[in-house]
Amino acid sequence: MSKVDNSGLPRAADQPRIVVIGGGTGLSVMLRGLKEKPLDITAIVTVADDGGSSGILRDEMKIPPPGDIRNVLIALADAEPMLSQMLQHRFNSGNGLAGHSLGNLILAAMKEITGDFVSGVKELSRVLAVRGRVLPATHQSIILKAEMEDGTIVEGESKIPKSGLKIRRVFIEPNDVKPLDEAIEAIRNADAILMGPGSLYTSIMPNLLVPQLAQEIAASEALRIFVCNVMTQPGETDHFSVDDHLQAIRDHVGKDLFDYVIVNNSSIPPQVQQQYAEEGAEVVRLDMEAVAARGCRVIADRLVLFRTYLRHDADKLSRHIYDLVQRRVSEKG
Template identity: 40%
Template sequence: MTTGATRTVWITKSRRPKVVVIGGGTGLPVVLNSLKDQDAEITAIVTVSDDGGSSGSLRNYINVVPPGDIRNVLVSLSDISQEEKDIFQYRFDSSDSFFSGHAIGNLIIAALNEMHGNIFDAVQSLSKMMQVDGYVYPASNEPLTLNAEFVDGTVQVGEKEITDMDKRIKRVWVTNTKSADQPEAVQPVLEAIEQADAVVLGPGSLFTSILPNLMIPNLGEAVRKTRAEVIYICNIMTQLGETDHFSDSEHVGVINQHLGGNYITTTLVNGAKIDMSKFDPADYDAYIEPVKNDFAGLRQQGCRVITDDFIDQHSGLVFHDGQKVAQEIINLAYAAMARKKG
């Protein structure tokens, strides 16, 4: 069902639609994996401000852009065998003080970063080796640090430290970890956004996976200027320490506020009831409750709303139905292509 506008499925295909997906975390690969099955040119722009887990440890040891989200995105778009993907994703469980907990892929990305001297060229090299169908671009060529101001006026630095505060966040911004230079995205990132038919934000943690990318000044400006359909895939569940009790319109409102205007043109929101009897809080202790629908609030921000049963719920876990989401994105991308021709 579509709320607020009538959707058209565009059949005539003069070229593959160009879809840019911006974000990080576990939700992004689900959508990318399904988009890969569509006839589209995909570019994934991946967050580089993660400071937790294996990524954070490597970042501290060798000052590399955190590789975890990049690793997962590469796998989601790769055409190598499943066995090779499993090796790339394998995480050491030994008691070694350094290797314990590290994924092999993270170590490979760190090594290539050292060989090439920068993360962007490292990822392009690895994309060729992994037969990636599309493009994977780090949001910045330098590691970035996430900063947050809370509603109470206090400030915190670092992704993990911010969420651990469990306070309502007022705004976030990024700084260059290694220097006082202004963070910036490299030119291929900006060109991908400029040429896109659809720019997709999410799904993923609002303040720590999506906004860090948009707060890179020239990347945010590219999103503001693009003629593409700007689509936000709203999270299914609220997230502890970030979006406690947020509605879908509040998610969109935060993004628009950070961008300085109503730039989200379409939002995909789940309209189906979640079977909470299947939900195991022990598995998803960071999630609180389903995101509430506020269609009026979304329309007040000039946002088209597409609502459907976007849930893929199995084994007590809740994910987006990647195939349904991907089809909606492709429909919107073709519609944007038609408008550009007109």
């Protein structure tokens, strides 16, 4: 038996419900694997981006930045490869067009057609036969700011990693934005809540800083899972271990959030490590005892693929996540 969810798309009533929170490339890669599993997926996506095409449309059209939303829609879409390629196409010439992706422009158009950004995302989800729901973390754009260890304030998601300074904390303005009712409802009804992989301070943290979202996650009885990045990110998580990622989240929300952490434990070839070292990145160290001291269980496996860049193995990662969720649903009865 199936029913219609709040995006207007059908879903099976007996599918485990999973909420995935974040932004950036890592989230999209993981969702491509998860959509092949019998899961009811809700993706809650950051709206802090201020660079490139998203930043321009955000300023000129007064809409939440569409870039991360676009990537998640395409990752979850049941669409022809050419359609996905078309939506990702970025114009490299044209007065006013250069730098924009077609998908971003379509989302801006859908906002004008439907009257608001969230309705536009839902309508485009139907057009693309998206397997799940895609929700911005809030109706309005937010500005991400960082206080650095020397007290300097850096404004803008795209500028924070480039400051050359160590981050003490990040915060958002305005700080009283409201989360979507659908996002709160999805968290309350979830069997599992998943965060990462992605930029810790600029893709994951902005969602947790939206008032009520972190509180709802902390109060949830759902299985809470963190997928840790394989490599550190220059300007954000230099020299971070797995536990450093968890501590940074605790510092911002006031408590530990996760029941499980999924990490890569395969060795990275020296030539690949050297390639990343030239950009200032290194392998995220697994400090098992510190993670376990939080009451957090670790699932470690060979989870990376290397082509031009390291990426999570979406199929293997999604199998681990699905097994955890299935086990939790079975335990609940």
